[in-house]
Amino acid sequence: METILEIRNLTCGFQNQPVLTNVNLSLYPGQLSGLVGPSGSGKTTLIKAILGLVPPWAGEIWFRGKRLKPGTAPPKVGYVPQVETVDWNFPVTALEVVMMGRYRKQQFLPWSSRRDRIMAKALLERVGVAHIAHRPIGELSGGQQQRVFIARALVGEPEIVLLDEPTSSSDLRVQHELLHLLAELNQQGLTILLSTHDLNSVATHLPWVVCFNHSIIAQGEPSDVFTPAILKETFGAEMVVFHQSDRILIANAGTSLRHQMQDNLPQILRKVHLNHNGHKP
Structure with a gap:
């Protein structure tokens, strides 16, 4: 099958400091x-390189x-930035935010067309x-804001959408809702790449995973890629991987041990109390 996006031997960075090294991804x-991958691993830089915002030192993007x-974005790409980079106090409505995604399509017209508004x-x-179309973007909940920006990414009729940490500041319910929405859009034919450090959401919702830390460590289905060895190489920490039915649960090894101690603490204290009073445990 022909690729939609291919990165070949990409290396780039800032101020003579490399961030991505020899990245190959199809x-x-x-x-x-x-x-x-962990924070600071270059996930955002990779997305910006695909968008043409970070020039490559070496390598190619197809x-x-x-x-x-170099410096050119794919012709049919949508982008959802990190929520931390957005000025939520800017005086625009949700509908106006979505309309911003049509500017590149409008070309010579400085105003929106009826077709643009309908879309x-x-x-x-x-x-x-749809019910919050005319509300200021700053008054919306985090999940609503993310949905608005997903709509803005779609309004340009892209073939591929890149999302940078779309669930980073959302609670568990909103995370699942957004990931289910992305899965529905994917089922309708949209190609999607999203960056995240939330391993458990990825393991539950996404069929393909790329473990990344300045370069690609491994890629494949979560059941194949999420192993203690690969996760340690990716995150620099010991991870415990639990398989429960068809689900994968991942925890930091130190945190997992502490939780086990906390769960067993009542039983341990009971044994200490019995021993202290001369009773056989």
């Missing part, structure tokens, strides 16, 4: 992938079999937040 049409010029409203409906 994404295929209709793929739903998670880019997982889209649909054509090499992209933006339809996309807010599609992601489940």
Whole structure:
């Protein structure tokens, strides 16, 4: 199968300090992938390199079999930035935020067309937040804000969408809702790559995982990639992997041990009390 996006031997960084080293990655049409790694591992830099915002020192990026010029984004790509990078106090409504994604499509027109407005409203409906179209973006909940930005990424009619830590500041319920939404969009044919450091959400919702720390450590299905050895190489810490039915649960080894001690503490204290009073435990 022909790739939709291919990264070949990519190296780049800032101020003579490399961040990505010899990265090779292929994404295929209709793929739903998670880019997982610790904070500071270069996940955001990789996404920005794909978008043409970080120039490569070496290597190439190809889209649909054509090499992209350095500093050029793929022609049909949507982008959802980290929530921390957005000015939520900017005086715009949810609908206006989505309309911003049409600017590149409008080309010569400085105003939106009727078709653009209809499409933006339809996309807010599609992601489940049509009822907040005219509310200021800063008044929305975190989950609503993320859905609005997903709609903005879709309004440009992309073939691939890149999301940078879309669930980083969301509670567990919102995380699951957003990941289910992305899975639905993927089932409709959209290619998706999202970065995250939330291993358990990835293991539960995403069929393909790329473990990343300045370069690719491993990639594959979560059941194959999420092993203690690969996770240690990726995150620099001992991890414990639990298999429960068809689910994978991952915990820091030190944290897992502390929880086991806490769970067993009542039984341990009971034994100490019995021994102290001369009774056989």
